[in-house]
Amino acid sequence: MTLWQEWHEEYRRSLKPRELEELADLLFCRPPAFVIAKALKRTPVTPDAVSLFAVLWSLVVSACYWQGHYVASLLGATAYFAWNILDCVDGQLARMRGGGSPIGHIIDEVADVLSTIALWVGIAHHLTVQRPGEHNWWLLSVVTGLVMAIECSVLEGKRHEWMARVLGIRKSVRADLEHVTRVAAGWRAERTHLFGRFVIGFYVGMRWLQHVYLPPSADPVYGTADNTRWAKYHRKALRMSSWLGPTTQMCILLACTAVNRVDAYLWIVLFVGIPWMMLVYVVTWIARHQEQHEQVEGT
Numbered sequence: 001m002t003l004w005q006e007w008h009e010e011y012r013r014s015l016k017p018r019e020l021e022e023l024a025d026l027l028f029c030r031p032p033a034f035v036i037a038k039a040l041k042r043t044p045v046t047p048d049a050v051s052l053f054a055v056l057w058s059l060v061v062s063a064c065y066w067q068g069h070y071v072a073s074l075l076g077a078t079a080y081f082a083w084n085i086l087d088c089v090d091g092q093l094a095r096m097r098g099g100g101s102p103i104g105h106i107i108d109e110v111a112d113v114l115s116t117i118a119l120w121v122g123i124a125h126h127l128t129v130q131r132p133g134e135h136n137w138w139l140l141s142v143v144t145g146l147v148m149a150i151e152c153s154v155l156e157g158k159r160h161e162w163m164a165r166v167l168g169i170r171k172s173v174r175a176d177l178e179h180v181t182r183v184a185a186g187w188r189a190e191r192t193h194l195f196g197r198f199v200i201g202f203y204v205g206m207r208w209l210q211h212v213y214l215p216p217s218a219d220p221v222y223g224t225a226d227n228t229r230w231a232k233y234h235r236k237a238l239r240m241s242s243w244l245g246p247t248t249q250m251c252i253l254l255a256c257t258a259v260n261r262v263d264a265y266l267w268i269v270l271f272v273g274i275p276w277m278m279l280v281y282v283v284t285w286i287a288r289h290q291e292q293h294e295q296v297e298g299t
Helices: 003-014 023-040 047-066 070-096 104-130 137-167 173-190 194-213 225-244 246-258 262-298
Strands: none
Touching: 003 023, 003 070, 023 070, 023 246, 047 070, 047 104, 070 104, 070 246, 104 137, 104 194, 104 262, 137 173, 137 194, 137 225, 137 246, 137 262, 173 194, 225 246, 225 262, 246 262
């Protein structure tokens, strides 16, 4: 096997299963992230450290947009693209090493949320400075940021269920919450891992809010006929929800920034993203009924 073939095979193994990847990630972020992860593979740098550095880097993104003028926003867009690459590095590095820390996926999710909050603070101030008096940009940014968060968490929830039901590489949402809560309780009794307890607490709060609009399904059992049937009907909804994902949204924001219309990104999230999310819910509802109908016919 040539060196190129070895690298290609290692790159392929560093990716998530195809159903879980956004097309924008595969095209723009995964290749450079692999090069960085490859360079870090034999260093002491951990995937969790990369996640935490990404949070700090998001402050650079926010600060650039905060300035409120075109050149700074272009720098912010460039920094945001670099942030998305870092967001890929931690997972690819963990997979290249054969696994991350016990709460690595939690740290990654919490880091993404904190980074997104920083981004929206920068966007809100950018629009307030650049387009004063048009709208209450802070209020509109809060609403749009919450909508974006819901859109992205719909994708994350479907990914989580797919990993649990179809791939067997993740606990169900309910089992995952019970597990991390027990871990946090143990650390609290030992009076250790203060940061880890904070991350778990933040994660549990995120999941609680998510259940308001995306209730968890029954605990899946990996490898059963029921889950094979579930995958057949729910694959379409998972693929559709990937168009609501964070990297796809990054591409839209970068395009809007390039033409100096950051405000257009807000309208796209609201007036394109919400109808698309509703369509994902409809497709999911149809899939559940088809799945139940086939199950009844088979009994």
